[in-house]
Structure formats: C-alpha cells, structure tokens
Amino acid sequence: MGDTVGTASTLFSEEEKTELLEDGPKKLGPPRDERQPSESSPKFSENMVTLILPTEWDLPVNLAPSLNDAGLANKVSNEVKTARPQPLDLDLDLDLDLEAMQMVKPEDLELVVIPSAHEHRRPPMAGATVAPAIVPENIAPEPDLPPFRPLIPLNTYPPIWAQTRQEVCETFEWFRSYQGGVYFNNDIAKGYLLSAFGARRDAFKHDGRLIISHGGGRAASIHSEKGQSSLRPAEDQKSDDKSVRALLKACREKRPIALVIDDRYALFPYDLSALGVTYAVLGFYMIVEAWEKLISDEAEYETDRTGARSVVKYKFAFQWCERQGEPWWLSQSGKAEELDLDEDAPPVKVGEVDDLREEEDSDPTDVTSTECDQCGKGSPQVYSEGWWMASFYLIIGNGCLYQIQPSSRRAKLEADNIFKTYQEEANSGQLVFKRWPLRAVAERFSPTISRTMLENLTMSYVGGTDNTVPFDKAPSAVVMSRKLIQDRISQALDRDTEFNEVLTAAYMEKQKMAFHSDEEVGLGPLVAGLSLGSPAMMHFRLQKKHDKERQQRGILMSFTLRHGDVFVMDGLDVQKYYEHTVVPTNFRIAATARSINASTAATPTEPALSGPHKSHT
Numbered sequence: 001m002g003d004t005v006g007t008a009s010t011l012f013s014e015e016e017k018t019e020l021l022e023d024g025p026k027k028l029g030p031p032r033d034e035r036q037p038s039e040s041s042p043k044f045s046e047n048m049v050t051l052i053l054p055t056e057w058d059l060p061v062n063l064a065p066s067l068n069d070a071g072l073a074n075k076v077s078n079e080v081k082t083a084r085p086q087p088l089d090l091d092l093d094l095d096l097d098l099e100a101m102q103m104v105k106p107e108d109l110e111l112v113v114i115p116s117a118h119e120h121r122r123p124p125m126a127g128a129t130v131a132p133a134i135v136p137e138n139i140a141p142e143p144d145l146p147p148f149r150p151l152i153p154l155n156t157y158p159p160i161w162a163q164t165r166q167e168v169c170e171t172f173e174w175f176r177s178y179q180g181g182v183y184f185n186n187d188i189a190k191g192y193l194l195s196a197f198g199a200r201r202d203a204f205k206h207d208g209r210l211i212i213s214h215g216g217g218r219a220a221s222i223h224s225e226k227g228q229s230s231l232r233p234a235e236d237q238k239s240d241d242k243s244v245r246a247l248l249k250a251c252r253e254k255r256p257i258a259l260v261i262d263d264r265y266a267l268f269p270y271d272l273s274a275l276g277v278t279y280a281v282l283g284f285y286m287i288v289e290a291w292e293k294l295i296s297d298e299a300e301y302e303t304d305r306t307g308a309r310s311v312v313k314y315k316f317a318f319q320w321c322e323r324q325g326e327p328w329w330l331s332q333s334g335k336a337e338e339l340d341l342d343e344d345a346p347p348v349k350v351g352e353v354d355d356l357r358e359e360e361d362s363d364p365t366d367v368t369s370t371e372c373d374q375c376g377k378g379s380p381q382v383y384s385e386g387w388w389m390a391s392f393y394l395i396i397g398n399g400c401l402y403q404i405q406p407s408s409r410r411a412k413l414e415a416d417n418i419f420k421t422y423q424e425e426a427n428s429g430q431l432v433f434k435r436w437p438l439r440a441v442a443e444r445f446s447p448t449i450s451r452t453m454l455e456n457l458t459m460s461y462v463g464g465t466d467n468t469v470p471f472d473k474a475p476s477a478v479v480m481s482r483k484l485i486q487d488r489i490s491q492a493l494d495r496d497t498e499f500n501e502v503l504t505a506a507y508m509e510k511q512k513m514a515f516h517s518d519e520e521v522g523l524g525p526l527v528a529g530l531s532l533g534s535p536a537m538m539h540f541r542l543q544k545k546h547d548k549e550r551q552q553r554g555i556l557m558s559f560t561l562r563h564g565d566v567f568v569m570d571g572l573d574v575q576k577y578y579e580h581t582v583v584p585t586n587f588r589i590a591a592t593a594r595s596i597n598a599s600t601a602a603t604p605t606e607p608a609l610s611g612p613h614k615s616h617t
C-alpha cells in the first residue's frame with residue numbers, strides 16, 4: 001500500500017450543528033525547561049511538561065506505585081514518621097517502620113514555616129470594601145509566629161494559573177470546589193487547595209516535593225446571621241467526613257491528586273503575587289501517609305481559638321509524582337539568565353476567553369509565530385509550542401497514551417480552520433463521507449437488510465477501499481490533519497513519524513464508535529487522532545481475552561477529548577490488550593492517523609482497519 005488516505009461518512013449541510021464547545025484557554029504551553037527526563041521516563045522533548053494524570057473518573061489502582069520516586073518515597077516516609085503520633089489503620093502498603101517512628105523526635109523535623117506572609121503579599125484590591133474586623137470574645141491570642149522571610153521572585157509563570165477561584169473551578173477539572181479546600185467526586189479526592197497558614201507541623205520540604213498539610217474541613221470559621229457575626233469553633237474531624245473520607249481513599253488506593261495553592265499559602269517560598277497570580281496548580285501528588293492529630297490552641301495556628309479546646313484533625317503527606325519532571329518553580333532559577341524578562345509577556349491565564357473574530361485576517365495555520373496573543377510581544381518561552389501534554393502509562397502491557405491539548409489561541413485557530421475546511425469540502429463534494437455497514441451485520445443478514453441498517457448507522461469509516469486516494473489528491477482537510485498530528489507528535493514526543501493512512505470519522509448527534517481495538521496486521525505502533533468539534537469521552541477497557549475473569553471488565557481509563565486535542569496511542573500493546581470506544585456529545589469530526597506496513601497489511605478489498613468489533617452506532 002502506498003501513501004493513501006481514507007475518508008468517509010455522511011454528508012452534512014450548513015444547517016447542521018457545528019457549534020464548538022470551546023473550553024477556553026485553561027492550560028498554558030509548557031515553559032522551556034532544560035532538565036533531562038528521569039531515567040524511568042520515556043524520552044521526551046525537553047520543551048514539554050509531562051503530567052501523570054489519572055483519568056477523570058477511573059484510575060487503575062495499581063498504577064500509582066510507579067508514579068513516585070522510590071528514593072524520595074523512603075525519605076518522605078521517614079520524615080512523615082517524625083510528625084505523626086500514631087498511624088491510621090489505612091491498610092497502606094507502605095512498609096511502615098513504626099518502631100523507628102517512635103524513636104524519632106518530632107523536633108528533628110525541620111519545618112519551613114513562613115508566617116504572616118500573606119499580609120505582606122496581598123495588598124487590598126483597589127476599591128475593595130474592607131470588612132470590619134470581627135473580634136469575638138474569649139479568643140486566645142494568636143501564637144507567636146516565626147520571623148518573616150522575603151519571598152523569592154519567580155521568573156516563570158506556573159503552567160496553570162488563575163486570578164480568581166471561579167476561573168480555577170470553571171477551567172481546571174481537577175479542582176471544581178468553589179468553597180471547600182478539597183475537591184472530590186464520587187468519594188474520590190481529585191484536588192486539594194493549600195492556603196494561608198499551615199498548622200505548626202505542616203511542611204513544604206524537598207523543594208516542595210513533600211508537602212504536609214492538614215485538611216478536610218471543620219476549621220474555625222466566622223458566620224454571619226441576621227447581621228450578627230460569630231465565630232464557629234473548630235470541630236473534630238472524623239474519618240467519615242466526606243472530604244476526609246475521599247482523601248483517605250485516595251491515599252489507600254494510591255490515586256494522584258492535584259495540589260493547588262493560592263497566593264496566601266504561607267509555606268510556598270516564591271512570590272506569586274508579583275506576577276499577578278492568585279491561584280497556581282503545583283502539580284500532581286500522591287498522598288503517601290495520613291494520620292490524625294490532636295491539635296490544641298498552643299500547638300497550631302489554625303485552631304479553635306475560642307478556648308483551650310483541642311480538636312482532632314487529619315494530616316496528609318503529599319509526595320510529588322516524579323514523572324512530571326522537576327517542579328516548575330525550580331526550573332525558573334536556571335532560566336533567569338537566558339530570559340529577558342522585559343521581553344517576556346504574561347501568558348494567557350486560565351479562564352480568559354478567546355475572541356476569535358479579532359483574528360479573522362490572520363493566518364490561523366501560522367503556528368510558528370512566537371508572539372503573545374494577548375499583547376503582541378515576543379514570548380518564545382511560552383508560545384513557540386502552544387500545547388500541553390499529559391501522559392498515561394499502561395498498567396498492563398508496554399505503552400503509553402498521550403493527550404496533547406492546544407493551549408495557545410493560535411493552536412486552537414489551527415484546529416478551527418481544519419474543522420471548517422472539513423465541512424466546506426464535504427459540502428462541496430470534494431470529500432465524500434460514506435456510510436459503511438457493520439461487517440458483522442453484512443455477513444449475517446442479506447444485503448437488503450444491511451442497507452437498511454446503514455441508514456441508521458451513518459457510518460464514518462474507511463481504510464483501503466473506494467474512498468482511498470493518495471495524499472496528493474486528498475482533500476486538504478485530511479492533509480492538514482495529518483500534518484498537524486505529525487507536528488504535534490514531533491514537538492511533544494520528539495518523534496518524527498510519517499503516517500500513511502488517515503481515517504476520518506464524522507459523528508452526528510447521538511452517534512458513537514463502539515468498543516474496538518485497532519489491532520490489525522501491519523499496524524505501526526503509533527495511532528494518533530485529532531478531535532474536532534464537540535467534546536467526546538474516550539474509554540479504555542481490557543479486551544475480553546485478557547480479562548477472562550471479567551474482573552476488570554469495566555472501564556479502566558477515560559479521557560475527555562476536546563476540540564484540537566491530539567490523542568496518541570503509543571505501542572502495539574495498547575491495541576493488543578485494550579479496546580476503546582469514543583462517545584461524542586454532539587457533532588464531531590475525528591481524523592485518526594496510522595502507519596500501515598504495505599507488505600503485511602490487509603488487501604484493498606478488506607478495509608485494513610475495520611474489524612467486526614469496530615462499529616459506529
């Protein structure tokens with residue numbers, strides 16, 4: 001098979017829904033980072049930021065141990081032992097040395113506490129009304145705080161940041177808690193906010209690779225009712241409080257959690273406020289230990305200060321997931337000499353909405369420009385890439401899934417342009433989407449019945465059949481898709497790939513692609529798809545033959561594919577062990593690129609990539 005391209009599916013008219021469910025520019029292009037990937041990581045481009053993210057809903061529970069660096073884990077474990085009076089019965093697989101724990105004196109734990117820093121950091125906003133101080137009676141005096149330390153200036157923006165909590169919650173799916181400090185969903189903790197003072201034994205250690213914090217609510221708070229304010233004292237936390245329970249579960253099941261800080265978080269030694277950053281995502285952490293502690297007024301900053309009462313609080317030790325590479329706040333120091341800060345413009349922040357109309361005259365395919373879309377200044381550190389990538393390692397088999405998301409407006413415009421071109425070319429007849437029968441249906445029923453079925457299927461599909469044309473004759477939407485996919489893979493994975501097959505699928509409302517695997521003779525290790533239009537959920541589960549007991553028959557991983565995302569399945573094991581389904585929310589086009597080995601591929605009469613299991617419903 002030479003260079004071929006397959007296109008297929010239903011024709012659609014102007015009237016059909018083309019509305020994009022834009023998500024807004026929530027993630028920034030990765031800062032340039034000179035670090036080398038760790039030995040355990042695959043080889044990545046130095047310009048990318050890699051995050052280990054569990055999926056939105058399901059994280060395979062045995063994935064987590066590989067996320068953490070073993071050396072650091074030991075250190076963390078030792079340090080945590082000094083801070084915890086007694087272990088919780090969490091059934092943790094952490095090989096705790098309880099005897100050693102008793103022998104370490106708590107005062108040996110070096111604490112990094114920056115007190116009262118928020119007062120220095122955050123001037124009141126211009127024009128803001130300052131609430132009158134409420135001084136309830138009988139409040140114990142604030143404990144003496146260690147001396148103030150100046151904050152270290154940051155030369156780089158956090159990869160994900162925002163100015164308001166609303167922006168964070170609306171755009172960062174790992175933290176959607178508008179009020180509480182813990183974001184959890186279905187009992188699974190996903191995000192944790194660090195703010196203001198910690199308790200005395202809270203810590204930000206190993207450059208932030210170990211964070212100890214108390215969390216889970218029931219802190220003292222001020223309540224206002226009928227114009228009367230009163231202080232509600234702190235209460236004991238309980239292991240079945242919703243947020244405590246979710247955090248303990250995350251610890252037990254070794255699920256990563258996103259840590260978000262605000263500019264009042266006193267233990268973060270860098271100056272976020274100078275950059276105008278109120279909220280920053282630190283990255284992903286594992287909760288490696290959890291314990292409960294009796295906290296008295298004298299011992300902690302944030303306590304029940306109404307009297308001499310002690311309350312039970314839960315403490316959590318968060319350990320940095322090493323595969324993210326070095327924390328972003330560390331990479332900034334090396335950059336200071338290279339980066340001319342005067343030339344560097346602030347990148348797009350979370351929650352800012354693109355106004356695409358302003359850009360009508362610009363060439364959306366020109367993604368090489370390094371101008372900041374906001375202010376027009378050159379910003380090569382941020383805009384030369386314009387995407388963000390997350391990596392997900394397989395637990396069974398060798399392979400990885402990569403989600404590369406556009407982060408700059410320019411990258412999004414490129415996707416817009418391809419989406420538009422697909423529709424124009426389909427309308428003009430240059431691109432013929434065709435309905436395909438389910439092979440299983442065609443075999444089992446007469447042609448007449450299968451044609452009837454086709455009406456319902458509106459199948460979007462081809463590989464190596466009538467619709468197949470060489471790339472030089474292919475509709476430009478397909479050519480552009482292949483180029484975008486190849487470019488992203490080259491930038492993000494540092495791999496030069498030339499795909500020789502592109503399958504384009506169009507999904508109308510309520511259509512989806514059923515569970516299938518792309519395991520076909522001649523298939524190359526990379527399969528990469530560009531998503532256009534409405535968001536879709538992509539789910540992975542083990543193939544039946546590898547899950548005979550059906551114990552893990554359920555969905556193991558799920559991803560939200562959004563407009564402009566490139567999703568890469570890397571490794572033949574992805575197809576060998578797993579099957580995937582794609583369920584769009586509405587009208588959507590997907591271009592999936594593959595490399596097919598001509599000598600081993602299926603014959604042209606047999607769609608190379610279709611199988612009885614691959615169906616559009």
Ligand SMILES: O=C(O)CCC(=O)C(=O)O
Nearest residue numbers: 505513518529582590592
């Ligand atoms: O629609 C998509 O994004 C993926 C299509 C797919 O699963 C495939 O072509 O194998």
